[in-house]
Amino acid sequence: MFEWLSDNRASLAAVIIIALVVMFVASIVIGRRQADRTAKDAVFGDPERTRGGWYWAVCGVAALMLIWFYFSWGMGRAFFPSAANELCQVAKIEEVLSPIKAQLPIGSRYYKSTLLVSRNADQLNEVEQAFPAEAFSAEETAELNAIVAEIRKLIANSSNPANVKPELQEELHRIAGEIEGLSDELRKGYAGLSPTPEALAQPKWGVTRDEIPILPMTARGVMFDDVASKAGGVTDAFEKARNVIPANDEIIADVKARLDAIKVANETGSFEPRIAKLRDDYVKAVERIYRRLDDGTIFPADSLQTINDAIVGLDTAVDDAMGGLAWTKKLVLPGQGVVKSRTQCTEQGSARWLPKPTDVVATLLRLANPDVQGDGGYKGVPLLWWKWLPIADVVGFFVPDWIADVWPGEYSRHGADGSITPNFKDKLLAFARGDVNLGAIPVLDGHLWDSLFRVLVALFLGILLGVPLGLFMGVSKFFKSFFDPMIELYRPVPPLAWAPLILTIFGIQDDGKIFLLFMVAFAIMVISARTGASGTQLSKIRASHSLGASTGQILRHVILPNAMPEILTGVRIAIGVCWGTLVAAEMLAGTTGIGFIENIARTVSDYELIWVTILIMGVLGLVFDLMMRWVIAKVIPWRGKG
Amino acid sequence: MADLVCEHLNMTFTNPQTGSEVHALKDINFTLKKGELLSVLGPSGCGKTTLLNIVAGFLNATSGVVRLGDKIIDSPGVERGMVFQQGALFEWLPVSKNVDFGLRMKGMPADQRAALVEKWLDIVGLKGFGNTPTYQLSGGMQQRVALARCLVNDPEVILMDEPLGALDALTREKMQSLVLELWKETGKTIIIITHSVEEALLLGERLFVMAPRPGRIHKEYNLPFAERGLTESLRAIKQDKAFSKVREEILTMIWNMEEEIMGRV
Numbered sequence: 001m002f003e004w005l006s007d008n009r010a011s012l013a014a015v016i017i018i019a020l021v022v023m024f025v026a027s028i029v030i031g032r033r034q035a036d037r038t039a040k041d042a043v044f045g046d047p048e049r050t051r052g053g054w055y056w057a058v059c060g061v062a063a064l065m066l067i068w069f070y071f072s073w074g075m076g077r078a079f080f081p082s083a084a085n086e087l088c089q090v091a092k093i094e095e096v097l098s099p100i101k102a103q104l105p106i107g108s109r110y111y112k113s114t115l116l117v118s119r120n121a122d123q124l125n126e127v128e129q130a131f132p133a134e135a136f137s138a139e140e141t142a143e144l145n146a147i148v149a150e151i152r153k154l155i156a157n158s159s160n161p162a163n164v165k166p167e168l169q170e171e172l173h174r175i176a177g178e179i180e181g182l183s184d185e186l187r188k189g190y191a192g193l194s195p196t197p198e199a200l201a202q203p204k205w206g207v208t209r210d211e212i213p214i215l216p217m218t219a220r221g222v223m224f225d226d227v228a229s230k231a232g233g234v235t236d237a238f239e240k241a242r243n244v245i246p247a248n249d250e251i252i253a254d255v256k257a258r259l260d261a262i263k264v265a266n267e268t269g270s271f272e273p274r275i276a277k278l279r280d281d282y283v284k285a286v287e288r289i290y291r292r293l294d295d296g297t298i299f300p301a302d303s304l305q306t307i308n309d310a311i312v313g314l315d316t317a318v319d320d321a322m323g324g325l326a327w328t329k330k331l332v333l334p335g336q337g338v339v340k341s342r343t344q345c346t347e348q349g350s351a352r353w354l355p356k357p358t359d360v361v362a363t364l365l366r367l368a369n370p371d372v373q374g375d376g377g378y379k380g381v382p383l384l385w386w387k388w389l390p391i392a393d394v395v396g397f398f399v400p401d402w403i404a405d406v407w408p409g410e411y412s413r414h415g416a417d418g419s420i421t422p423n424f425k426d427k428l429l430a431f432a433r434g435d436v437n438l439g440a441i442p443v444l445d446g447h448l449w450d451s452l453f454r455v456l457v458a459l460f461l462g463i464l465l466g467v468p469l470g471l472f473m474g475v476s477k478f479f480k481s482f483f484d485p486m487i488e489l490y491r492p493v494p495p496l497a498w499a500p501l502i503l504t505i506f507g508i509q510d511d512g513k514i515f516l517l518f519m520v521a522f523a524i525m526v527i528s529a530r531t532g533a534s535g536t537q538l539s540k541i542r543a544s545h546s547l548g549a550s551t552g553q554i555l556r557h558v559i560l561p562n563a564m565p566e567i568l569t570g571v572r573i574a575i576g577v578c579w580g581t582l583v584a585a586e587m588l589a590g591t592t593g594i595g596f597i598e599n600i601a602r603t604v605s606d607y608e609l610i611w612v613t614i615l616i617m618g619v620l621g622l623v624f625d626l627m628m629r630w631v632i633a634k635v636i637p638w639r640g641k642g
Numbered sequence: 643m644a645d646l647v648c649e650h651l652n653m654t655f656t657n658p659q660t661g662s663e664v665h666a667l668k669d670i671n672f673t674l675k676k677g678e679l680l681s682v683l684g685p686s687g688c689g690k691t692t693l694l695n696i697v698a699g700f701l702n703a704t705s706g707v708v709r710l711g712d713k714i715i716d717s718p719g720v721e722r723g724m725v726f727q728q729g730a731l732f733e734w735l736p737v738s739k740n741v742d743f744g745l746r747m748k749g750m751p752a753d754q755r756a757a758l759v760e761k762w763l764d765i766v767g768l769k770g771f772g773n774t775p776t777y778q779l780s781g782g783m784q785q786r787v788a789l790a791r792c793l794v795n796d797p798e799v800i801l802m803d804e805p806l807g808a809l810d811a812l813t814r815e816k817m818q819s820l821v822l823e824l825w826k827e828t829g830k831t832i833i834i835i836t837h838s839v840e841e842a843l844l845l846g847e848r849l850f851v852m853a854p855r856p857g858r859i860h861k862e863y864n865l866p867f868a869e870r871g872l873t874e875s876l877r878a879i880k881q882d883k884a885f886s887k888v889r890e891e892i893l894t895m896i897w898n899m900e901e902e903i904m905g906r907v
Contacts, residue, residue, distance in 0.1 A: 539726045539727075539728065539730035540730045540732065542698070542700050542718070542724065542726075542730070543724060543730040543791075544743070544747075545699075545718035546718050546719075546722065546723055546724040546792075547720065547723075547744035547747060547791065547792075547795060548719070548720035548744050548748060548795065549743075549744075550747070557732075557743075557747070561732070561734040561735075562732075562734070564734065636734070637775065637777075638733040638734055638775060638776075638777045
C-alpha cells in the first residue's frame, strides 16, 4: 500500500490539488454568501463579526497548501510528471555547451578574447607606469621598452583576422557547421525515436533521493539527449582550437632571448640588494604577461562570429523543440528550472529547499516506520516505538553497589579445583549491578520519545522542587530574600548560553540535557508559584486563621490552591520553553532526539527531513498547549471568576 | 462563654519609610456581655476595622488588653469567628467544603462534619447547594456561606466587617433579618462594623459611633430596635418616629465629623 502510494505520489498530489482548488473556491463562495447575510446587522470593528467563519479557515488552509504545492513544484509534477525528465535532457545540452558559451557573447557578454586583450593591455600599462628608472641603465631602459612594444605586437597579431591560419579558419567553420547540424536535427523532430527499456525502468520523479531520473523517458527527451551527446564532440573540438600564428613564434623567441639576457645581467652584475630586487621584480612582471600570450587563446573577434551565431541558432532550435515544455517550465516550475551537474539533474529555485507536500508525508512515514533494520527510523533508532527493557537494568540503576560491599562476609574465592560457588554476598552484588534476569517490561523508545522523556523528566523535577520553594518564597521574607539573588542571577541567562557548560559537566547523554531543562523549568515554576502565593488575598488568609487552620494547613489548603492558576500557567510556559531549549541542545550534542535528526539532516542538505522535523515539532508544541489548556479548564474552573 | 473586655486600647501605626505615626485608636474601653449585639459606626478612617482586627487577633494593640473571659487575646482563634465584606470564600472548593473547612482542619470525622454542614446550610437557607461551586453563587448567597462557615465552628464571638456592604438593597434587608435570627437562635456575642446608619440602628443592641484622628468612641447608644426586629418587620421599624430621630441625630453627627476631616469647619 505504502509502496504503491509512494510510487504514485504525483497522481495522488493531482487528486489532492484538485480537491484543494474545489475547497478554495467553495469556501470563498460560502464566505461571500455568509458575509451578505451578516452585513445587515454587524458593523466593522464589532467583535461579534469575527466569531466563527470556519469557511475562511478552510480557504486559508487551502490557499496555503496550494502555494506550497506550487512553489515546491508539486503542482508541476502532479500534472506534468515527465516535464522534469525532459528538462533534464535540455539541461544536458546546456551543460555540454556551457564551455563554448562561456567564451562567446551569448554566454558572458564579451568574447573571452576581448577580455584577454583588455586585461593584458591594462597590465602592460600598469607595468610600464611602475618602471623603476633608477634600477636600469639608459640602454637597458630602451631595451625593456622595446620588449614591451614587441609584446603589444603579439596581442595585435593575434587579434588580426588576416593572420589566422587557413587550417584554423576551416576548423572553426566546421565547428559552426556541426552546431548548425545539431539545430537541424532538433528541427527534424522526434518521430521514430523511443526511450530505452533501461530508461523506462527508472524510478519516477521524486521517488529516490536523486529526485529527477536522468535517462530520457520520452521520445522528445531522447532527441535532446542525442543532441547533447553529439554536442560533446563539438565542445571538445572547440576547446582544442588554438590561434597559432607563425609571425608570433618569431616574436616569442626574440622576446624570450632578450629577457634572458637581462636576467643574466641581473645575476652577474653586483647591485645593492634594493636595486637588485627592483630589477628582478620588473623583469618577472614583464615575463608573466608575455608567457600568457604564447598559448594562442586570443582569436580575432570576426573569426568566432559564425560560432556565436550558430549557438544562438541552436538555442532558438532548442526553445522551438521544447514547445509546450517551455510553457510548463514558466507556469508551474517557478525558479531556474532544472540544472544538470556531473552526475544528476537537480531542481533549482524554491523547489530546491521546499519539498513537495507528498514527499514530506512519504519521508514522515518512512521515519515513522519502526523497522530500523529495513528502511525505517533514523540512524538505527525508530521515531516512536517500544522496546523490552530488562527490569534488572532499572534495579541496577537504582540500587547502589556498596550495599553488597557492606553486607557481612567475604566475596567467594575460586576453589582448589578451579570452581566458584557464589555465596549470598555475590548474588547481592549481581543484583545491585543488574546482572540478573528479572524479566522485562515494555517501554517507549525512539527519537521522539527520547525528546519527550527529557522534557517530561525535567518538567517533573522542576515542578517538584520549584513549586514548594516558590510557595515559601511567596509567604516568607527569609525564603524570598535568601533565594531571590540565586534564582534571579541564573534565570535571565539564555538557557542555550548555559548549554556548553552544562553539557561539558554532565555529558552529552540525557543527564546534561535534563539538567539544562530542569534549570529552565525550575526558574519558571519558582517564579510562577511565588507570584501565585504572594497574590493570595489577605482576607482569605485571615479567614482561615479564624477558622483554626495551622500554618502548614494554610499553606497546603489555601495558598497552594490559590496559586494554582499561576502554577499551571507556569507549567504551560515551561513546556514551551523547555521544548525549544531541548531541540537546540540536541542540535549541539547527542545521538538521539528530534533536534538531532534535524541537525544531521542539515549537514546533508536533506530538506525533506528538515521540514518533517519542523512539522513534528510544531504539531507536538500545539498538542502540548492544547493539553495544558484542557488541564487548566478542568483543574481551575474558578479562574477569573473568584 | 464569657464577656469581651477592652481596656485602655491604643493603636499606633508607624510608617516604616518616613517614621511618621498615625494614632489609629486612642484609649478604647468597653465591656461586651455575652450575647450582646454591638454595631460600630463611623466615618472612614476612624479605626473601626482596626478595632475589629485587634479583637480578632490579626493585629496586636500598641498598648492595652482585650480579654475574652480570662483569656488575653493576642492571636486569631476559633472562638472568634470572622465574616468579611467579600465573603473571602475559597473559590476552589464547593459550598459544603467551604463550610466545613474549620472542622476539617480540626480533624473531625467526615460523618459528623456532613451532619453539621447539613444543619447550618439549612439554617442560612442554602439547603441543597452543598456541591455548588462558590463562584456560581450570587453575592447574598456567598455571604450566607460565609456566615455558615463561621457559625459551624461554634465561636463565642462573631466579628463582622461590613458583611452586607456589597449587597443590593433587597438582599441586604433579607440578610439583616437573617443576622437577627441567628443572633436570637444562637445567643452569640456579635460585633458588626457598618457604614450604613440604618443597618447600625437595626442590628445594634448597643451602638458605638466612632470619631477619627485619633480613633475613639465618640458616643454610645443603647437601642431597642434589634430586639423589636426579632418580631416586627424591619421596614416597619424604619418608618418609626423614634428610629428616624436617632438616625437623623447620628447622620448629623457623622456629617459634621466628615466636614471636620475635610477642614471645612
